[in-house]
Amino acid sequence: MPVEIKAPIVVNTAEAEILGILRKSGEISRLEISHITGWSKAKTSQEIRKLVNKGFIIEIGEGNSHGGRKPRILQLNNNIGYLVGIDIGATSIDLALAGISGQIYQRRSEPADVHQKPSIVLGRCIELIQEMVRAQGGQPVQIFGVGIGVPGPVDFNRGVLVAPPLMPDWENFSFRDYFKNIFPSAIVIVDNDVNIMALGEQKAGKGVGIDHFIFIKIGTGIGAGIISNGKIHRGSDGCAGDIGHICVDKKGPICRCGNFGCLEAMAAGPAIVEKAILAANNGSSPLLRQILETNDGILRPEDVNIACRDGNQAALEIIRSSGQMVGDVLASLVNFFNPSHVFIGGGISNFGNHLLVAIRQAVLRRSLPLATQHLSIDFSGIGADAGVIGAITLASQYLFTVKDELQQTA
Amino acid sequence: MPVEIKAPIVVNTAEAEILGILRKSGEISRLEISHITGWSKAKTSQEIRKLVNKGFIIEIGEGNSHGGRKPRILQLNNNIGYLVGIDIGATSIDLALAGISGQIYQRRSEPADVHQKPSIVLGRCIELIQEMVRAQGGQPVQIFGVGIGVPGPVDFNRGVLVAPPLMPDWENFSFRDYFKNIFPSAIVIVDNDVNIMALGEQKAGKGVGIDHFIFIKIGTGIGAGIISNGKIHRGSDGCAGDIGHICVDKKGPICRCGNFGCLEAMAAGPAIVEKAILAANNGSSPLLRQILETNDGILRPEDVNIACRDGNQAALEIIRSSGQMVGDVLASLVNFFNPSHVFIGGGISNFGNHLLVAIRQAVLRRSLPLATQHLSIDFSGIGADAGVIGAITLASQYLFTVKDELQQTA
Incomplete structure (x- = not known):
């Protein structure tokens, strides 16, 4: 070698x-x-x-x-060597070790908290990478590419987070310096988490061979990854797809961005929990109240999902309402972008068909017939793997660089 | 030759x-x-x-x-030969004759009515093209490309209009057969009018060298042309950019598409006229009433503009309100698409700074700082020429086709 x-x-x-x-x-x-x-x-x-x-x-x-x-x-x-994919979520890290063809050898997932400093979260990532390389019988120097997805706005050219609301300590942190220090042979590429999920869906999920699609992640926040003419559309400042702050209701609650009635503030995980706590406390859902009391006053989005599966009407309404709001925003984007497919991923996408049906209904009600006649709205085909597969795909895109005879002499 | x-x-x-x-x-x-x-x-x-x-x-x-x-x-x-660009508007036709490099030799514009049959409108186009070729000392057989922009949804691959609300008689009309009959050496390419305006802006206007921009046409309808990674984004069914039917107000007036409160129904030319007639009749604008009476009960969008320039408060409010609604929709699209530039064109764009300022204010109020920090919102740099220049550019893209040694023997 x-x-x-x-x-x-x-x-x-x-x-x-x-x-x-x-x-x-x-x-x-x-x-x-x-x-x-x-x-x-x-x-x-x-x-x-x-x-x-x-x-x-x-x-x-x-x-x-x-x-x-x-x-x-x-x-x-x-x-010849390895590629590493890292998907950093708000509450978890997902990693994979692959060959340069993208074939995955090793996979690790564990809880994490991005409110902690980069050195703590990424330090743990490096331990896991070294563990995977050892398990594979390789050397860290054989890692030629590290692709990283992060839950915040990324300046793609510089490879740093810009004003990330979830992780202020990470602003301008140099992923490149940090990883190159440990893996000196590697290129290091950083992108928004939803962009790498879209790339993963295109590489190995339901997006294979599809030229125009939107990947929507619904979790703690809401964001979109955009594929146009077969390529990721990052936009002029690299922040395309930031749909969580599109206005749904001018009279809605205040969002962490300072505006009122943003989609994220009204339909993402924390909003679902807030509505569920209200339903538990105002007597409209005895089941949610019981869960809240059993869990020492803590409700998670998953609990709302469990209540919904148990046939709880209040929980069902909360999930339907989130789906409808996502669908209302998506309807505009479908008119504008005319994708053939929309894929839904992220933690809240585990909520299943009630969510999906509500999204579909809202889109069909508000989008033009020509834009919806062939439109498919479905869950991601690779779920929790979309991020790491996309991160590896991203790294592989930059593994080789062109330098021609002519340029070499210039 | x-x-x-x-x-x-x-x-x-x-x-x-x-x-x-x-x-x-x-x-x-x-x-x-x-x-x-x-x-x-x-x-x-x-x-x-x-x-x-x-x-x-x-x-x-x-x-x-x-x-x-x-x-x-x-x-x-x-x-070697000529290219022809045709921009068919709701109420006018614009044509140009150019060399294959795109250099424009001859230009024609005149009123037209797309509610008439294709043979009438396009018959007149052919007369004008023959006139331009004669004036240039050439032959119709030397026309190698005809690019056509039409005000309706286009199936780009088939080159036909699909369910065009303004011009139902034109549905599935074969532009290719019609023009190839007269100009047998020509390729014939048809696209939506706003797409060709975006192409024109990219070729010769303020969009030169810009990778991500949105061109918005405000006239009888409202539509957008989208440039992503330097290329036109037509979407999966060729109807990307159909932003006229994005919902602005669920309780708004009914639109010709059957939904309520569409942007087009509330902010485009006809809505501006309707509001102006109301202001004339309810006494809030004596000036608009006077114009209405002088013109035998007819008000045009241009009249509202004239009244606004004369300092008429009601006219100013109508224009500002249109700009604000366009800006509200644009704010969502800026979050989603992150363009570096937005260009405004079409008849209503002649309304000048009051319109532009209202659009800009609405976008800055609702879009995220990262998406607006470098965003420029301005009028088209080539105004009424964007369409024909884009149509010629479109034809030039398809003038040459690749066939390799290997494929030829296959």
Whole structure:
């Protein structure tokens, strides 16, 4: 294994094209590569040979023949090193160790509190990464990419959080310096948590091959990841998808952002809990009152879900109301963006069909027929894995960088 | 001139890359092309020579030297043929004749009524195109591309209008068959009018070099054209940007779409006129009453503008209120999409600063600081020309098509 390698790995345009094709398709034959690139068979073979010699790609056997010799199948060489995906949530961390093709080897999840300092939360992440690499029989120096999703607005180019409401201590914290110190061969890429969930859904969930979709995360906050023309849309300042602060009701409660009636303040986890406590205390839900008393005065969103499953009317109304508000906002976004699919993820998405039906009804009521005729609104296909898969996908996108003969001499 | 040429003109991948660079940059040196493509000087020269021999590109003189020989500047060969841009509005048609580089030679505008049949409106367009080609000393067979913008939802792949509320007679009308019958060498591309305005703004207005922007047209209806990552975002069914039917007030008036309180029903041209007639009749604006009586009971949006410029308070309030409603909707879209620029166009945009200030105020009040810190909201830089320039740009994007050695033998 070439241990002197450091990411990003420099390649030329032709090599980058082949590596990009392999990254997207996983496994592919020489002939298919030559079809996609439009190169002759000779040139395709020559470029592939260079990449095989460098150790970046390998032949993994023979595919099915359509007459003639069986095609040899190519894949990124997972033996070259590892990628790490980290999904930092408000109350948990999820990590995975993968090969450079994105194949996941190891997976870790545990509770965490982002109100703590970065050194505490990320220190624990580093312990878990080292544990995963050891379990895999590898070395930290073989980690070539770390993708990180964080629950706050990210300046994508600088790789730092900007004015994150949930985690003020993390503002401007340099993830790159911190991780490169421990994993010197790695590129470090940071993005908003919902963007990496959208990327994960596109890579391995229901979003495979879909050009235009919106991924909505409903949890402690509410946010959206946007795929336009097959690519993530981060917007001009990297804060696209911040739908939690769209106004639902001008006369609604005050939000932590200072405005009134934001979607997040009215429909996310904390709002659900607040309404449930009210229902417990004003006598409209004896069941919620009983749960509240059993839990020493603490109610979690999951408790509202449990009550709803038990047929509790007040809990059902609270969940329906959240779904309707998300759907009202989504209706506008569907008119504007015309996605073919909307995927719902995040903790509150475990609330199941009552939530989903309410969202769908609100969208169908308010969006135009042309925009909804083929629209599918569904839960994420990979649930809790969307984040780590997306974080690994993100890191893999930046693993190779193009430098051409011409630029090298410049 | 090679009269046997028919669009789309078939080229290979390398040729397409050079033609694409020339289309975007207008004029460029060989060295710059070799920098962008990453090819050697020898390969770049070879590919350029092929395109010069085919007559697709020409040398137009020498650029500035940074030491050494002066670089020779290249451009698409306008002598090869023409492109036509057609912008069909609810009440007018705008046309332009250009070279394949997009340089405009002739321009025509006149009133029209899209409630009439396609054959009447488009028949007049064809007369005007033939007139422009004659004036330029050319032949209809030399028209290689026709780009058309229409005020309704377009199925972009099929090139037809789908359930257009303003022009029901035009549903499924085949623009391609109609125009190819008269201009047999031309490709014919149809798009929504606001999409072509966004393309025009990106080509020649304030949107040059801007990756993420929203173009909003306010006229008889309200719609948006969306540029994401430098490309037009049409959405899954081609109806992205249909913001006129986003709900502003659930208790608002009924819209032609069947819902209540749509932005279009409350803030576009007809709503402005309706409110002005009310102000004229209920005594709150003697000036509007006087205009109404002078014009035989007819008020146009322009009259409200004139009254506003004369300092009429009721007219000012009507315009401010429209601006505020557009701004309220835009605030949500800014949170979702995070554009760096919003451009306002269409007939109502002539209403000037009162409208613009009201839009800006509403957006700043409701969007998040991170999304507005660098946001610019301004009028279109090319006003009434955005449509035709965009239509020509659209046609130019489809003028050349790639077919490779490999595919040709398949």
